[in-house]
Amino acid sequence: MNAEEIKSEVILILKKYTRKEEVWETATDDSSIMEDLKINSARLVDIVLDLEDRFDVEIDDEAIDNIITIKDAIQAIEARVT
Amino acid sequence: MAIGNDIVDLRLPDNRKHERVHAYAQKCCAWPERSWLLSQPDPLGAFWWLWTLKEAAYKALRQLGYPAFQAASRLVVEIANPFESARIHYAGMVLHGTSEATEDYIHSIVVSDAKLGYMYRLAPSTHSTACVPNGYSVSKGPAGFPVLLNTETNAQQACSKSHDGKWQSLVWCTG
Numbered sequence: 001m002n003a004e005e006i007k008s009e010v011i012l013i014l015k016k017y018t019r020k021e022e023v024w025e026t027a028t029d030d031s032s033i034m035e036d037l038k039i040n041s042a043r044l045v046d047i048v049l050d051l052e053d054r055f056d057v058e059i060d061d062e063a064i065d066n067i068i069t070i071k072d073a074i075q076a077i078e079a080r081v082t
Numbered sequence: 083m084a085i086g087n088d089i090v091d092l093r094l095p096d097n098r099k100h101e102r103v104h105a106y107a108q109k110c111c112a113w114p115e116r117s118w119l120l121s122q123p124d125p126l127g128a129f130w131w132l133w134t135l136k137e138a139a140y141k142a143l144r145q146l147g148y149p150a151f152q153a154a155s156r157l158v159v160e161i162a163n164p165f166e167s168a169r170i171h172y173a174g175m176v177l178h179g180t181s182e183a184t185e186d187y188i189h190s191i192v193v194s195d196a197k198l199g200y201m202y203r204l205a206p207s208t209h210s211t212a213c214v215p216n217g218y219s220v221s222k223g224p225a226g227f228p229v230l231l232n233t234e235t236n237a238q239q240a241c242s243k244s245h246d247g248k249w250q251s252l253v254w255c256t257g
Contacts, residue, residue, distance in 0.1 A: 017096075040246070041137060043096065044152065049105050061153035068152075 001081060003074075006055075010074050013050045017043040029071040037070075047073070055081050084194040085240050085255050086141025087202065088134040091187055091247025092127070100126050110136070110154035118161050127188070128164070134190035135159050135179045139170040141242050142177055142192050145227050187249050191242075202253035213243075213252035220252065230254040 001009075017039050018024065026036075033039050039047070044067070048059050051073065057080035059067075067073050090097055103125045107116040111132060119128040136157040144150065160169040165183040169176050170192060181190040191202060203213040214220055214230075223229035223238060230241040230252075241254035 041152070041154075042090070042133065042246075045106060045109055045154070046096070046099075046102070049102065049109065061155055064153040065151045 001055075003078060006077050006081065007074050009054060010051065010077060011070070013047055013054065014039070014070065014073070016050070017047055027070065029074070030069050032069055033067065033073065051077060057081060083198050083240060083255055084142040084145035085191065085198070085200055085253055086138040086143075086145070086242045087189065087191045087244050087251055087253040088137035088141070089187055089189045089204070089244045089246050089249045089251045090130045090134055091249050092130065092184075093186060094247035097130065097247070098126070103129055106133075112155055112158045115159055115161070118164075122164075127183070130188050131165050131181060131183060131190070132159050134181065134188050135168055135170055135192060137244075138179060138190045138192035138242070139172065139177045142194055143172060143175070145225075145240060145242075146175075146194060147225075148172070148175075187246075189244075189249075189251055191253050193255075199256040200253055201256055202251060204249065204251040206248050213250055 014037060018037050020038060023037050031037060048064055052059055055077050059076055063076050067076055106129050107119055115132055119125050119132060122128040136154045139157050156172060158171045160171060162168060165181055168179045170179055177192050177194055178196040179190050179192040189204060193200060205212040217233055219231050219233055220228050220241060221231050228241050228243055229238040231238055239254045241252060244251045
């Protein structure tokens with residue numbers, strides 16, 4: 001799976017948990033998952049579990065602590081699948 | 083002194099994924115918490131009780147200047163009076179929580195000092211000011227955390243907001 005495919009799959013998962021479609025109109029890779037996409041911390045757990053299932057990886061506590069932006073989520077996966 | 087709170091709307095479909103409770107427990111809980119919650123008649127409800135305490139404790143810790151983190155398993159709930167009160171441990175720090183659990187929501191309030199006085203308001207409303215007492219407003223303090231501002235005297239008190247589904251809450255220190 002290449003970088004573009006990973007990004008696309010990560011964004012698909014994030015989109016499952018955004019309640020307002022318009023947050024994606026201004027979203028960039030540097031957008032904060034909680035602040036900009038308005039995803040709460042409980043749903044962040046769902047996102048981590050979805051990412052683990054989708055990519056068959058384990059995301060440990062240290063990695064979870066570092067997932068702040070969309071780019072962080074993508075990088076967490078890239079570091080584990082490549 | 084610091085205060086945090088968290089509310090979970092138990093009617094929200096996102097909070098009713100019973101099939102995920104083992105994964106939640108594995109990802110967010112220390113072993114004693116996992117062991118306890120998976121032995122409960124309603125493991126998901128038990129998980130959300132632990133979760134609200136962890137989230138409320140996290141908000142209080144941030145007010146105290148602790149660094150940000152995301153992994154809920156770093157906070158450990160000492161289970162003595164389930165769904166009523168608990169102590170929460172983090173890096174040698176002990177915080178004190180009280181909870182209210184109903185069929186509709188679980189709400190927990192955590193303070194840094196067991197003697198700290200506090201008040202809270204909780205409302206089933208989407209109106210953002212429904213919980214704010216008359217004569218006060220909520221704004222961001224210098225450190226970026228919410229403060230309850232007396233609009234006449236400009237006096238500020240530490241406070242914490244939470245919102246999930248149709249529930250919102252506001253808690254503030256009185257001491």
